[in-house]
Amino acid sequence: MKYIFSLAMAVSLITAVAISCTAREEAAPASPSGGQEKAYTVGVDDILEISVLQPDELLRVVNVAPDGTITFPYIGTVKVKDLTVPQIQEKVRSALADGYMKYPVVVVSLQESRSRKFFVYGEVIKPGTYAIAENTTVLRAISMAGGFSKFGSSSRVKVLRPKQDEAGYETIKIDINKVMNGDSENDILLKPGDMVVVSEGVF
Secondary structure (H helix, E strand, C coil): CHHHHHHHHHHHHHHHHHHHHEEEEECCCCCHCCCCCCCECCCCEEEEEEEEEEEEEEEEECCCCCCCCCEEEEEEEEEEECEEHHHHHHHHHHHCCCCCCCEEEEEEEECCCCCHHHHECCCCCCCEEECCCCCCEHHHHHHHHCECCCCCCEEEEEEEEEECCCCCEEEECCCHHHHHHCCHHCCCCCCCCCCCCCECCCC
């Protein structure tokens, strides 16, 4: 009898704890990191595809010019820099509807992002400016630049990252040897404006 009573008490206790935990989880505020990320805004050199589906079909692939504009049939020059894709879509639709087309249906998509750039300097085969693709790490950036030159040192790599609220750069040292040995934490993701600098080895 004591055994049955003890078992019942244990079950009751476990149930109470489970209910309590569930209640706390439901009452807990949402994590700030769970919010939506800031929408992508179009910049210079980005490539957009603009399709008019009706009343007349029209398709154009356009490049954002240095002044932040694109050119589209009927409506001419349109300022798009710092706008999101949905905002550009509505802007083009509204301009076409203003005396050019009746009830136009417009679809705008980002075909290629070229405004988000990083730079690779120093002892690599092809130093220069590159567009940031998804998950562009330091190792991938060096690969895009053709790899190390014969003088480049895999242990003397750094990232110069522009500071947010002041002039200058934050220096992040990267040891590519560790990355190639499986230390993925050393292989950071690049951000727009980052400069990857590969120095000459000490011989």
